[in-house]
Amino acid sequence: AQSVSQHNHHVILSEAASLELGCNYSYGGTVNLFWYVQYPGQHLQLLLKYFSGDPLVKGIKGFEAEFIKSKFSFNLRKPSVQWSDTAEYFCAVPGAGSGNTGKLIFGQGTTLQVKP
Amino acid sequence: DVKVTQSSRYLVKRTGEKVFLECVQDMDHENMFWYRQDPGLGLRLIYFSYDVKMKEKGDIPEGYSVSREKKERFSLILESASTNQTSMYLCASTEGSGGPYNEQFFGPGTRLTVL
Numbered sequence: 001a002q003s004v005s006q007h008n009h010h011v012i013l014s015e016a017a018s019l020e021l022g023c024n025y026s027y028g029g030t031v032n033l034f035w036y037v038q039y040p041g042q043h044l045q046l047l048l049k050y051f052s053g054d055p056l057v058k059g060i061k062g063f064e065a066e067f068i069k070s071k072f073s074f075n076l077r078k079p080s081v082q083w084s085d086t087a088e089y090f091c092a093v094p095g096a097g098s099g100n101t102g103k104l105i106f107g108q109g110t111t112l113q114v115k116p
Numbered sequence: 117d118v119k120v121t122q123s124s125r126y127l128v129k130r131t132g133e134k135v136f137l138e139c140v141q142d143m144d145h146e147n148m149f150w151y152r153q154d155p156g157l158g159l160r161l162i163y164f165s166y167d168v169k170m171k172e173k174g175d176i177p178e179g180y181s182v183s184r185e186k187k188e189r190f191s192l193i194l195e196s197a198s199t200n201q202t203s204m205y206l207c208a209s210t211e212g213s214g215g216p217y218n219e220q221f222f223g224p225g226t227r228l229t230v231l
Contacts, residue, residue: 009156032217043120044159044206044222051217090158101166102147102210102218103174106159 002027004093006107013081014115021076021110023065023091033074034092034104035065044090050074061085083116119143120223122207128229135194137226139207146212148190149220150174150182153204165190166212197230204228 007022025033035047048059055067065076076089089110095103123138141148147166151159151174161174163182171182179201183191190209194201207223 006158036220043224044208046219049217049219095161101164101172101212102220103149103161103164104220105161105175106151108156108158 002093002096002105004091004105004107006089006091006110008110009108010111010113012113012115015083016080017114019076019078019081019085019112021089021091021112023074023076023107024072025074025091025093026072027093029094031067031069032094033065033067035059035063035074035076036090036092036106037087038090039084039087047076047089081112081114083114085112086114087112120207120209120221122205122223122226124226125224126227126229128231129194129197130231131198133194133197133230135197135228135230137192137194137205137207137228139190139192139209139223140188141190141207141209141221142188143209143211143221144187145209145221146187147210148184149208149210150180150190150192151206151208152176153206153225159206162192194228197228199230202228202230 003026033050037047038044050057058064091107092104120141149164150162165171165184181193205226208220210218210220
């Protein structure tokens with residue numbers, strides 16, 4: 001069955017530190033992977049997605065993620081975080097039998113707190 | 117821009133009440149979803165709908181029902197609210213074609229407290 005696991009539940013960093021948030025998945029079909037972000041008081045929104053091709057995917061606000069098939073991982077990275085990156089981050093994969101429904105399974109989420 | 121709106125940002129109800137949460141999207145999306153978001157558990161799918169009057173159970177449908185009479189509107193119903201349904205409820209929508217390739221667009225959420 002499809003599943004996704006995020007290792008870090010709460011991460012605290014200082015500004016300018018590098019970020020890596022872990023995501024591991026279990027998925028039997030064609031791999032599609034997503035990271036969503038929820039800034040304080042805002043809607044959940046898409047950060048980046050991987051469907052095929054270059055395993056290094058770039059998203060908004062300087063974020064990137066690397067799909068490593070052998071490790072079943074899709075870790076989110078940013079070389080230098082800012083205070084404005086404080087948010088909750090969710091990794092997601094398509095749900096079982098999602099077909100054209102776009103159904104997703106989300107990980108537990110990682111709360112990132114960036115100290116100025 | 118896609119807009120997904122939810123009827124209330126905050127709601128307080130009493131145990132046993134019937135609760136309606138409304139969601140409206142303005143982009144003619146076929147698929148609509150209801151999630152609940154709880155700390156440490158992420159987003160869990162309650163129900164989704166892929167067409168008018170069509171619905172499917174998600175991972176945690178117990179205690180909930182849904183209604184989709186019009187394409188733009190998807191309602192979540194708590195038949196008899198209980199304290200363990202205190203949570204943040206998120207609605208989302210996405211296009212029907214393209215399946216998992218499509219971005220889900222989320223509403224602002226409704227924080228429901230059941231006393």
